[in-house]
Amino acid sequence: MSKRPHIRFIINPTSGPKSKVDMAAQIQLHLDHGKFSHDVVYTQRAGHAPELASEAASSGCAIVVAVGGDGTVNEVARGLLHTDTALAILPRGSGNGLARHLLVPIMPQGALRVLNKGHVTTIDSGSINGHPFFTTAGIGFDAYISSVFAGNKKRGLQSYVELVMKEVRNYRHLPVKASINGAVIDTDCFVMAFANAAQYGNNAYIAPEADIQDGLLDVCLVRRLDIIKALNLSYSMLTNQLAHADSAEYFKTTHVQVETEEPMMFHADGEYMGKTSAFDVHIQPLSLKVVTPQISIA
Structure with missing residues (x-):
C-alpha cells in the first residue's frame, strides 16, 4: 500500500472568536484519516508560521493548513511560495479574505470537507517592497486603518467599520507619483490598493474584476474622497461592483512603482508593514499551490 500524503495543520491559538472551537478536535473528527496522515503544531510567536510551513514543505509534506485569520494565512503561504506543497485554509479570523x-x-466542517477532496490548483501572489501578499496590499487610508486596528482590542467587522467611520474624516490625502503601464500619474491619493484577489475580507470587494490566476494586479486608485464618493465606493464594495469612475479608477498591470513626498503607511494582507517613501509592487504568477473546491475561483 502506498504511503498516505501527509498534512500539517498550523494553528494560531490566538485567532478566532471569543467562543473558541477546539480545532484539533474538529480535525480529528472530520479529516479523512484513511486518505491522509497528519500532525498538528501551534505557533508560538509572530513569524513562527513561515518557519513551520517551510519545514513541512522541505520534508515533503503534501499540504499545510493555516488555521487562523488573514495574518496566519499570509505567514503560512509565505513559507510555501514556489514549492510543491499546497496551502489549505481553516478560516478562524475576522476577515478571511x-x-x-x-x-x-x-x-x-465544511472547510475540512474541501480538504478531504484534495483538489489542488495554483494561484498568483503579489509582493510589495519584498513583502508577499495573497489578497491585497495598499498604501494610504487602508494601511492607516490597518495600523490602528492592529492595536484594537475589539475585532470583527463591526469594530472595523466603526473605526473607519471614526477616522475617515481626519485622514489627509497625500501626493504620490505612480508609474503604471508606462504612464506616470501625479495625483493626490486617499488610497491605492493593489489586488491579487477581489476583496479585503468580509466580502468587501475592492477590485471586483480581480482574477487570482491571470498574472495581473488590479490597482484601485481613489484620489480624493468626499461624502458622495464615499457612499458610492462603499456601495460598490458591498455589492461586488466597480465603483463609478468619479469615485475610483482601476488599472490592470504586472508592476507598479510609487514615490511619495513624505513617508506613507502600507499594508500586506491587512497587516501593517510600516512607512516609506518608495514602493515597488509586482505580481508573481502562479507561485502558490492551494486547495480549493472544484469550482471556478477567478
Whole structure:
C-alpha cells in the first residue's frame, strides 16, 4: 500500500472568536484519516508560521493548513511560495479574505470537507517592497486603518467599520507619483490598493474584476474622497461592483512603482508593514499551490 500524503495543520491559538472551537478536535473528527496522515503544531510567536510551513514543505509534506485569520494565512503561504506543497485554509479570523475568494467554507466542517477532496490548483501572489501578499496590499487610508486596528482590542467587522467611520474624516490625502503601464500619474491619493484577489475580507470587494490566476494586479486608485464618493465606493464594495469612475479608477498591470513626498503607511494582507517613501509592487504568477473546491475561483 502506498504511503498516505501527509498534512500539517498550523494553528494560531490566538485567532478566532471569543467562543473558541477546539480545532484539533474538529480535525480529528472530520479529516479523512484513511486518505491522509497528519500532525498538528501551534505557533508560538509572530513569524513562527513561515518557519513551520517551510519545514513541512522541505520534508515533503503534501499540504499545510493555516488555521487562523488573514495574518496566519499570509505567514503560512509565505513559507510555501514556489514549492510543491499546497496551502489549505481553516478560516478562524475576522476577515478571511483569501478563504472567501477561494470559496473555502468558513465553518470548520465544511472547510475540512474541501480538504478531504484534495483538489489542488495554483494561484498568483503579489509582493510589495519584498513583502508577499495573497489578497491585497495598499498604501494610504487602508494601511492607516490597518495600523490602528492592529492595536484594537475589539475585532470583527463591526469594530472595523466603526473605526473607519471614526477616522475617515481626519485622514489627509497625500501626493504620490505612480508609474503604471508606462504612464506616470501625479495625483493626490486617499488610497491605492493593489489586488491579487477581489476583496479585503468580509466580502468587501475592492477590485471586483480581480482574477487570482491571470498574472495581473488590479490597482484601485481613489484620489480624493468626499461624502458622495464615499457612499458610492462603499456601495460598490458591498455589492461586488466597480465603483463609478468619479469615485475610483482601476488599472490592470504586472508592476507598479510609487514615490511619495513624505513617508506613507502600507499594508500586506491587512497587516501593517510600516512607512516609506518608495514602493515597488509586482505580481508573481502562479507561485502558490492551494486547495480549493472544484469550482471556478477567478
